[in-house]
Amino acid sequence: MNGFRLLALWCAFMGLSGQLVAQEQTQAQAAVPAERFFERPAMQDAALSPSGRYLAFLAGRRQERQGLYVLDLRAGGSAQALAQFKEVDVQRFQWVNDERLVFSVWDMDAGSYWAQREAPGLFSVGLEGAKPRELIQRRSWRPVESRSMNRQSALDFRHELLKVPEGGGDEVVIGRWDAKGLQPLWLNVRTGSTRHYEVDAPGPAAQWLFDSRGQARALVTQDGLHQRVFARAPGESEWRQLSEGAVGEVPLTPRFVDDQGQLYVHHPEGLGLEAVLSRYDFERKQVQSPPLLRVEGFDVAANPVLEGGRLVGLRFVADAERSLWLDARRQAWQDKADQRFPGQINRIDCRRCEAQDAVVLVRTASDRDAGQFWLYHPAEDRWQGLARRQPGIEPGQMARVSLHRVPARDGFSVPVWLTHPAGTGPHPAVVLVHGGPWVRGRQWEWEPLSQFLASRGWLVIEPEFRGSTGFGDAHFRAGFRQWGLAMQNDVADALRWAQGQKLAGAQACIAGGSYGGYSALMGLIRHPELYRCGVAWAALSDLDLLLKGSFWVSADTSPLVREQLLTRRVGDPEKHAAQLQATSPVLQAGRLKQPLLLAYGEQDRRVPLAHGERLREALRAAGQEPEWVVYKDEAHGWGRKDTQLDFANRLEAFFSRHLAP
Structure with missing residues (x-):
């Protein structure tokens, strides 16, 4: 499949009519066939490129494997397949810059015994149409077809992706598992070459936290089932121990860092000891009070929305996924989405966010709706439907x-x-x-x-x-x-x-x-x-x-x-x-x-x-x-x-x- 001339043709391929998302249907008399509930999503995930010009997404239909596609939003809606294989499915992907992405693969047709013994590898692909390049080998009983892949000097499967820095360069941070834990390396996604990452861990590292430039700011070490949490204060190179405890029971856990060196942590608070999100005060050696985010009765499970290393919002799960914006422009777009899709979970992601021609990707879903993808163009106040995740599922029947x-x-x-x-x-x-x-x-x-x-x-x-x-x-x-x-x-x-x-x-x-x-x-x-x-x-x-x-x-x-x-x-x-x-x-x-x-x-x-x-x-x-x-x-x-x-x-x-x- 080489591509489609218009977005409408792509939508037809995905099983959608001209009106992409119909109004909620009345409850059908006949039961929905069982296979509808367990079908693969028609569109699994989508992400805008750093400039907002391109939309990459994962899609598959019927017996076809899930592939990685890209849609040029400025060229009449043309779409093309970047990575499509006969024996595996593309699963996770990220934009490295506006010309190149990295992705992993998985065999969704394998039984769970085989799937649980796979390592997904790491691959890169550019928009120029060349074959994807294997960066980290995939460990599996069923390898990727060699004719579909450039396999020069790939690293073994004991490596994994840790961080894609912002800035549009060609390097990402990967980790190599060895006797000392997870050791970071710089990896060039175009050439496959690596270079040394200057960092010394105070123990066998199990998890790293990086800022937007790919600089290590916090880590968790693990010895047996005992973990310790370390971080660097702004302007410091030495590691400070902040917390320790058994796996799953560490009282203070790092969540993310910004480019100003601020460390954000989860820690228990209140009668129910729910996890809240707070900044860590390196001078006082304690969390700042009051917490930045707390939801009564729930651990907040907060994930940041960062732009240029600056915190602009938080996504967190209480009863459902929710968004908290620290930026008025994004909050206005969130309000727009909530008005258009009331009673839904509406996740927004923008590119060129401060420009007049900003573009916003909206994922909307609910307890009855498996999910839809839309584009919003604020300058024109225009909504553009993309696809439903499960075209066979009508929300009115759920x-x-x-x-x-x-x-x-x-x-x-x-x-x-x-x-x-x-x-x-x-x-x-x-x-x-x-x-x-x-x-x-x-x-x-x-x-x-x-x-x-x-x-x-x-x-x-x-x-x-x-x-x-x-x-x-x-x-x-x-x-x-x-x-x-x-x-x-x-x-x-x-x-x-x-x-x-x-x-x-x-x-x-x-x-x-x-x-x-x-x-x-x-x-x-x-x-x-x-x-x-x-x-x-x-x-x-x-x-x-x-x-x-x-x-x-x-x-x-x-x-x-x-x-x-x-x-x-x-x-x-x-x-x-x-x-x-x-x-x-x-x-x-x-x-x-x-x-x-x-x-x-x-x-x-x-x-x-x-x-x-x-x-x-x-x-x-x-x-x-x-x-x-x-x-x-x-x-x-x-x-x-x-x-x-x-x-x-x-x-x-x-x-x-x-x-x-």
């Missing part, structure tokens, strides 16, 4: 998502997401438990599995039980050594609350993957009166196997993680033996009486297949035969689209038998 704070039986506040099916309740419910467990389950946005289940008439309940992250350190630590106990009570209490509100009916099932699969099993064991059935995939079932490991079972959990992290967060196999026995599903299999669907990846090393096989044997011994499926090329999660669709159809059939809409 379900509404809401967030509630629900009191658990001990008074603990649990955030709970509801995805509401059409019609008035109460509805039969699916309690969907997230994995991790030490992650945030979701945010307010379109999510395919929850929407798929809601489209079939089930209320989807997703609790952010204690132990989840994103809602304060107190919420996170309240889950320590509470597997199958208070964490499980939170899940049950979320369902009981929804039933009390007449949103959920008496019929409910529980489902989840990984830790969520463990919770699904424990829900059936501890609260059998609540659930008619359960589905558990990649589910932990044997806590003894998790905490001790086995010579006969290959797993990627190291002895260090077991001894220093799992023992503290899940339980000590010796000190807490009675508790762990009572909360290990394989030892409580005789109490699993409800219909159960178990699914595993044959190549899973995070939760090895042995967890499923041992549980299946215990259930058979108790006279309870589960439904059983093993996906050959999958590991911890489903990577292939056909696996995702097959599993979704199994979920629908299983719930339809035991949980009639």
Whole structure:
């Protein structure tokens, strides 16, 4: 595919009509086909070039691999493919300057076993039409076709991209992993040559923070599971230690720096110990007060919008992604976008931002809208539609998502997401438990599995039980050594609350993957009166196997993680033996009486297949035969689209038998 003459032709190719984004449609009578929910995005991502003349984007359609394209916004809307391969998909990309981009690749058709063993490499491509250049080799079972690539002197896969400086040069900062951690290097994206980066780390570096010129200003070192945070004050070359702690529990973490040497950090504050964003005061050796950004009840997860090394805005996630602008011009454009797309998440990115002919890229999305891309031209007050991410998904056919704070039986506040099916309740419910467990389950946005289940008439309940992250350190630590106990009570209490509100009916099932699969099993064991059935995939079932490991079972959990992290967060196999026995599903299999669907990846090393096989044997011994499926090329999660669709159809059939809409 060499290109298209007009933007309209490109839009037609993407499955869009002349009017690019239709008004919200009324709820359709027939259910949306399952495959629509799990299709690849027609347009995955887009970014303006530094000058704003070009728009680069990732796109694919039907059986075609996702490629990197560029649209010349000044030349009649002509578009051309910069990188398109038969065996891999272009994934992440960045503009280096107005003539050249760097990108990585991934095999989206591979099962999760193969995908989890890939290194995406790094490639560069120019607008002049030459073949992409391989800068960092890709480690994979399926290499990129050599005829599509310039492969002179590529670095090995132990290198990765760290920073693309501003300024329009040809050099980026990469890192090389060795015995001393992550060591920075300068890399020329045109020639592939490298040069020494002048920096000495005070320990084995695991993460670096750079200013807009590519100068290292902060880093995190890691020795085992212990991390230390260092930074340089403005005008200084020596590193100062600011904080330390276990992985995932460091009290002060660096987020970004500006070109004035200001360091911005996350740290806990308030009764809930939610993460706030503050500047760090090097003279007083403490964070500045009050914080720059704080959202009650949420860790802010702030990302900067920098221009020329100057902070002009923040994007952060509370219930949903939001923007805070420190610049009046950008705030005015944000207001314009919010007026045009009310009730949506509207992300704006501008180029030539201070000029009369500024151009603004707008991404708009919501809980019901998978996303749209628009261009806004402020000088003309003109909007130009580009594409929808999922043309097969009509927002009017999707379900509404809401967030509630629900009191658990001990008074603990649990955030709970509801995805509401059409019609008035109460509805039969699916309690969907997230994995991790030490992650945030979701945010307010379109999510395919929850929407798929809601489209079939089930209320989807997703609790952010204690132990989840994103809602304060107190919420996170309240889950320590509470597997199958208070964490499980939170899940049950979320369902009981929804039933009390007449949103959920008496019929409910529980489902989840990984830790969520463990919770699904424990829900059936501890609260059998609540659930008619359960589905558990990649589910932990044997806590003894998790905490001790086995010579006969290959797993990627190291002895260090077991001894220093799992023992503290899940339980000590010796000190807490009675508790762990009572909360290990394989030892409580005789109490699993409800219909159960178990699914595993044959190549899973995070939760090895042995967890499923041992549980299946215990259930058979108790006279309870589960439904059983093993996906050959999958590991911890489903990577292939056909696996995702097959599993979704199994979920629908299983719930339809035991949980009639």
